Every structure is written in structure tokens, then in C-alpha cells.
Amino acid sequence: MTTAFRFTTKDLEAMPEIEGVRYEIIDGELYVSTAPSRDHQHASLVLSSRLFNWTEVSHLGEVLPTPGLIFPGDQNVIPDLIWISDARLAAGLDDAGHLTVAPELVVEVLSPGSSNEFRDREIKFDFYSRIGVDEYWIVDWRARRVEVYRRVGEGLGRVATLTGDDVLTSPLLPGFECKISSLWAPARPGS
Numbered sequence: 001m002t003t004a005f006r007f008t009t010k011d012l013e014a015m016p017e018i019e020g021v022r023y024e025i026i027d028g029e030l031y032v033s034t035a036p037s038r039d040h041q042h043a044s045l046v047l048s049s050r051l052f053n054w055t056e057v058s059h060l061g062e063v064l065p066t067p068g069l070i071f072p073g074d075q076n077v078i079p080d081l082i083w084i085s086d087a088r089l090a091a092g093l094d095d096a097g098h099l100t101v102a103p104e105l106v107v108e109v110l111s112p113g114s115s116n117e118f119r120d121r122e123i124k125f126d127f128y129s130r131i132g133v134d135e136y137w138i139v140d141w142r143a144r145r146v147e148v149y150r151r152v153g154e155g156l157g158r159v160a161t162l163t164g165d166d167v168l169t170s171p172l173l174p175g176f177e178c179k180i181s182s183l184w185a186p187a188r189p190g191s
Contacts, residue, residue: 109141
């Protein structure tokens with residue numbers, strides 16, 4: 001009988017710390033990501049700043065870029081961005097300051113490459129759905145669109161695909177608005 005090797009949180013803690021490299025474990029599989037591109041970071045920064053500004057006014061929660069989320073069963077992920085309510089945050093920090101509960105909102109900005117896209121669209125989508133994330137946004141800066149998934153019963157289902165001058169809103173974030181076109185980096189100088 002062959003037993004498949006499963007990575008654990010202990011294995012993750014033993015990984016070398018390399019600038020710009022992220023290690024994640026989902027269902028015993030190790031996923032390694034390298035530093036994101038300018039376009040990826042621009043979309044993430046704009047969305048983060050819009051969420052931060054809304055949060056500063058609403059006082060309903062906290063927005064965090066690249067937080068460590070650690071769950072039972074050696075599940076360790078680092079989404080690009082999350083928003084979590086004050087109530088969930090108060091109940092879900094471990095001694096090291098990692099979140100141990102599902103945030104209400106998770107945002108992943110796609111990185112180039114079929115394996116990266118598969119991880120965010122399939123592996124992480126399934127994982128976030130199972131752990132109780134209420135809303136999941138997939139930001140595709142190459143296609144210039146945002147896919148919005150919301151909890152429908154036991155899982156997440158797509159409720160919108162936003163492009164052009166569409167405005168991103170959410171029932172989780174009353175009054176929050178972000179024009180999709182603002183997420184895309186300007187053309188490179190000389191282009």
C-alpha cells in the first residue's frame with residue numbers, strides 16, 4: 001500500500017525564507033509562487049487602497065494584503081487580499097497573529113501561467129468555498145475583468161463578471177464602490 005506524501009504546517013515552517021517567494025499548502029499539496037508582476041501589484045494595490053479607505057470610514061472590519069491564513073488539517077494559504085469583519089477578526093487570530101477563521105472576502109489577482117491560474121480558479125476556489133468565505137473576487141488584469149463569486153448555499157457561485165467601466169460593489173461592504181477600469185496599470189512609458 002502506497003501512502004501519498006502530504007505537506008504539513010511543520011514542513012512549511014522549515015522552508016527557506018526567500019524574498020518574493022510564497023509557500024502555500026492546500027489539502028497536503030505544496031504550492032510555490034514567485035514575486036508578482038507590476039500589473040498584478042497595481043491591481044492589488046488599487047483594490048487594497050479602495051477597500052482600506054472604505055474600511056477607515058465604515059469601521060466595520062479590516063483589509064489585509066497577503067495575510068497568512070492557517071486552518072486545521074495543515075491548510076495554509078496566502079491570498080492577495082482579504083477583508084474581515086471585526087467580529088470574525090476578534091475570534092480568529094492565533095498566537096503568531098495568523099488568521100484561523102475564514103474572512104468574509106478573499107481577493108486573488110491572477111498571475112501568468114496555466115498552473116497559477118488553475119490554482120486560483122480551481123484549487124483555491126474550492127478551498128475558500130469549503131472553509132466558509134462569503135465572497136471571492138478573481139481579478140484578471142490580462143483580460144481586464146473581475147469575476148465575483150458569492151456564497152450560495154454550501155458553496156460559492158458566480159454572480160457577476162465585471163469589465164470596462166462596470167463598478168464593483170458588494171452587499172458585504174455597504175457603500176463600497178470601485179470602477180473596474182481603475183484597476184489596470186497605465187501603459188509602460190515608451191509603449
